[in-house]
Amino acid sequence: MTEPDVSDIREQLVDAFDGADYPVTTPMDLLPALPNGPATTFESGEFSMSMMQIHSTADVDPKERFPYESPEALADDIIDGLQDAGELPE
Secondary structure (H helix, E strand, O other): OOOOOHHHHHHHHHHHHOOOOOOEOOHHHHHHHOOOHHHOEEEEOOEEEEHHHHHHHHOOOHHHHOOEOOHHHHHHHHHHHHHHOOOOOO
């Protein structure tokens, strides 16, 4: 079993969301930036999740978190949510 590299997942998220028009105010604002829409998959080691799975697992509540001013801030919240859910190591 290969443990996922959290910094690699974060970099993939930043790269995927870099093309969005910031600030983004809803998850729907992010879809055009994703190369395969909600089916865009992020992988490292044993970790593999589509954006749709990440959205339902990471519990990034749009009312509490949006708007986002940068892809880095968004990626950090997603990583925190996946770590809180036990999907990524701390």
